[in-house]
Amino acid sequence: MASTWKLSLLPALDEQRWHLPAPLAPGCLSQEPAANPLPEALLAVLGRRGFTSPGQIGALLDPPAAPAAGRHFADLAKAVARLKRACGQGEQVAICGDYDADGMTSTALLVGVLQRLGARPIAAIPSRMDDGYGLNAAMVERLAEQGVALLVTVDNGVSALEALERAEALGIEAIITDHHAIPDPLPPHLALLHPQRTPADSPYRGLAGVGLAYVLASALCKSLRRADGLKIALDLFCIGTIADMAPLVGVNRRWLIDGLPELGRSPLVGLQALQQLAGLDDGPLNAQAVGFQIAPRINAVGRLGDPQLVVELLTTEDPDRALALARECEALNRQRRELCSAIEAEALALLEADGPRRPAFLLLAQNHWHHGVIGIVAARLVERFGLPAALLAGEGNGRLRASVRAPRGFAVDQALQHCAPLLERFGGHPAAGGFTVRADQVAALHAELEGLAQSWLQQSGRGTPVEPEALLGLGQVDRDFLGQLQRLEPFGIGHPDPVFWSQGCQVASQKLLRGGHLQLELVQGEHRLRAMGWRWQGPANLPARVDAAYRLRLDHWQGQERLQLELVGLRPSASEANCEGEVVLRRRDRTYWCRRAGSGLVVRNAAGHELSSEEAASHDHPYVRALIQDAAIALGLVA
Incomplete structure (x- = not known):
């Protein structure tokens, strides 16, 4: 089934559902000495993907030849x-x-x-x-x-x-x-x-x-x-x-x-x-x-x-x-872009006309929509709302043909199989599919798909998931790091382009560009980087300090190259990094300062008392355990 690479849409802040990476087990990021070792953040990405030994990492960087x-x-x-x-x-x-x-x-x-x-x-x-x-x-x-x-x-x-x-x-x-x-x-x-x-x-x-x-x-x-x-x-x-x-x-x-x-x-x-x-x-x-x-x-x-x-x-x-x-x-291709823009605008207008309550399964139909591009628009709606979507176009003889797309976790193929008695033809895989349906069955079909989507949402929750894999300070983002990242290429299904995140970034400037793209300048201490949010869906003004999730890009513009963050998520920051390299962590009404210490970490409270991760290991109190885990996640540490 055809798929299309695309720039990630940046959903509105209230449409995002952040999931920070869990701390990794101690010692799982060890690698043998090498002339050009990978940075810890990239080892964390690989570790969370199951590449924990030097042999596994070596096979990823230089796979064996194809067998006969x-x-x-x-x-x-x-x-x-x-x-x-x-x-x-x-x-x-x-x-x-x-x-x-x-x-x-x-x-x-x-x-x-x-x-x-x-x-x-x-x-x-x-x-x-x-x-x-x-x-x-x-x-x-x-x-x-x-x-x-x-x-x-x-x-x-x-x-x-x-x-x-x-x-x-x-x-x-x-x-x-x-x-x-x-x-x-x-x-x-x-x-x-x-x-x-x-x-x-x-x-x-x-x-x-x-x-x-x-x-x-x-x-x-x-x-x-x-x-x-x-x-x-x-x-x-x-x-x-x-x-x-x-x-x-x-x-x-x-x-x-x-x-x-x-x-x-x-x-x-x-x-x-x-x-x-x-x-x-x-x-x-x-x-x-x-x-x-x-x-x-x-x-x-x-x-x-x-x-x-x-x-x-x-x-x-x-x-x-x-x-x-x-x-x-x-x-x-130019015609395809124009058709997609026009159909997307119509689809959004139809959703808005239905009122503020958004269904769990987005199903929209117009006889004049083009079969060749409705799958692209359905994917855009999934990206925007984090919900499964089907767009239907007229096929003649009282039938409509549809393209279906869905977020991870909602199985399109299983949903269509469940609805088979209502469909003329159908097929697909977990993320995408298609079907033909008689016009008089569309309402019943939507009711069935809505029920399946509601059950799925009760378990997963609404919103577009933002799932960074490793924490970076903006000072770590440089040409050397990009070169090391490129050693992990090519990226794609099964080995996606990593998503990093940076905490407590000051929004030094923001500008909405033509086409609805958001351009930011983010600052941490003395380090600043440009960030782009493609097809931004949120308000004009962001909080003064944000956490940013992004992919790292090398932008080419007018013969010049520059590092750029391609944003996939933004949220108001609950913590920030200070000039000493500590991460400020806020839990409930309390503030803590966290820093690395060898292979562990140290947490300091407002009274100046410090607690190391080794000392915390003997504590049974759930608040202390949760605090240490939050600190480990915030620092991107192995814990």
Whole structure:
């Protein structure tokens, strides 16, 4: 399912629900002496993610090479043998992809490789508006009329029972490569490559569609002893894997670490054209640049246009043609942004018209909304309100088609399964999904989803969660720290970009920019940094002192680079750091001063009496225990 990287919206103060990290167990952040050891704050982040030993941290920074794929995919040899025959005989091969970035890059990868190896590949991707998701019987019949006797699905196919039964009846063989949930029964196939069919501990488990296409292409090229066939494959793997927000573990991480440093020098003239139009032609392409700049331009085509455009863009060797196609992508991306803004404004107006009481499940419908972008707007509503949301657009014949998004903890797939009797079609995973429903069932559906969301909210609470992983003083945020942070890249699902927090920051200046973005200057002692809150939802004036949760960014502006905080949360500060490096902690009507002392901490009260964490260990009083834990959290200490 398509995903879109985006700048984090900064919710209003009363829409945020802060969860500070729990103290870590003593000794869990030890690392072997190294020439370039990681800072304690980054070790705390890794420790909270389960990387507590030098070996685990080393494997994250430098993952092992991918093992032989044939030992993990039982049908790989069978698929390679059939494709070798197709290449040797110059056979037509249909590459049947999906209309998101993963599906389009997967299609382009196999089309480009098979062209180099002697086959005659045909890209076959359904229309989002006319065909819906995945391979269908009508597409199969059209391919049969063109003389196709072999098709390869990428990023779809495992659920295409009717289509592949029709293919079998027409004498068309099928190789399925897919990473979506495996149904029962499976459609007929010659070979199946699927991450769930690998061993439970396989590093191939996290592959997206483009990763499976890369595995197949690599094995084919190796079998034919044609390393030149993979000339563009790793570049397309990097783009599709990042765009689909696949988990950055196992071979995904290894191949991205290998491929990303070379991506900016890719021989793909289509990628070069996209970089040029996105203003990225002067620097390296990292995961953030691909996710925020390249992927949306590719995804916009699948949402609003013909996916064949992207396949041609990523396989052409003509620079002029590539630039023309990239400009079409740019125009569609501009149209996508405009549609999203208009639909979001309408959705917010509908919510406001319903009065101050906001439902637990946001369900909004308008016949004229565009199917291709309602998922993006639903995600924006989730980010703004911290509630599950479904946007419905007219499909004709008294039916509506919906995109659903939800915060972590509310399982979309389970909710839709619960509502199955009310739905015509549905599918998805815990964070996102889609369905088709008759208009006369919408009210009943909303009532069911509202009940599920109310039960979920009783356990989780309302508001957008803000979950920093480690405490930083602004004086620690410098180029050296950024360089150490970059050692943990690439970031993504399974290994997200860390969120840090700083306490007691003075708001030296604040400015609301065009587009609703909040620009702050935050100060701690002699240290000050610029912070940006994208699409700020709160009031014009902030408290004089705040706690800030943020991701660290290197901002490029007018040829200059500067460190910047990308805000994900703000709250009035209950504590502050003084010039001695102590953290001031306020509990109830009392004030305490906390400081580090070796591997522990010391708390001082207003009367000047001090209590160390070692001394507190012998206290049974719950107030003392809670005070020491609060101090440990505030200092970011191991406790």
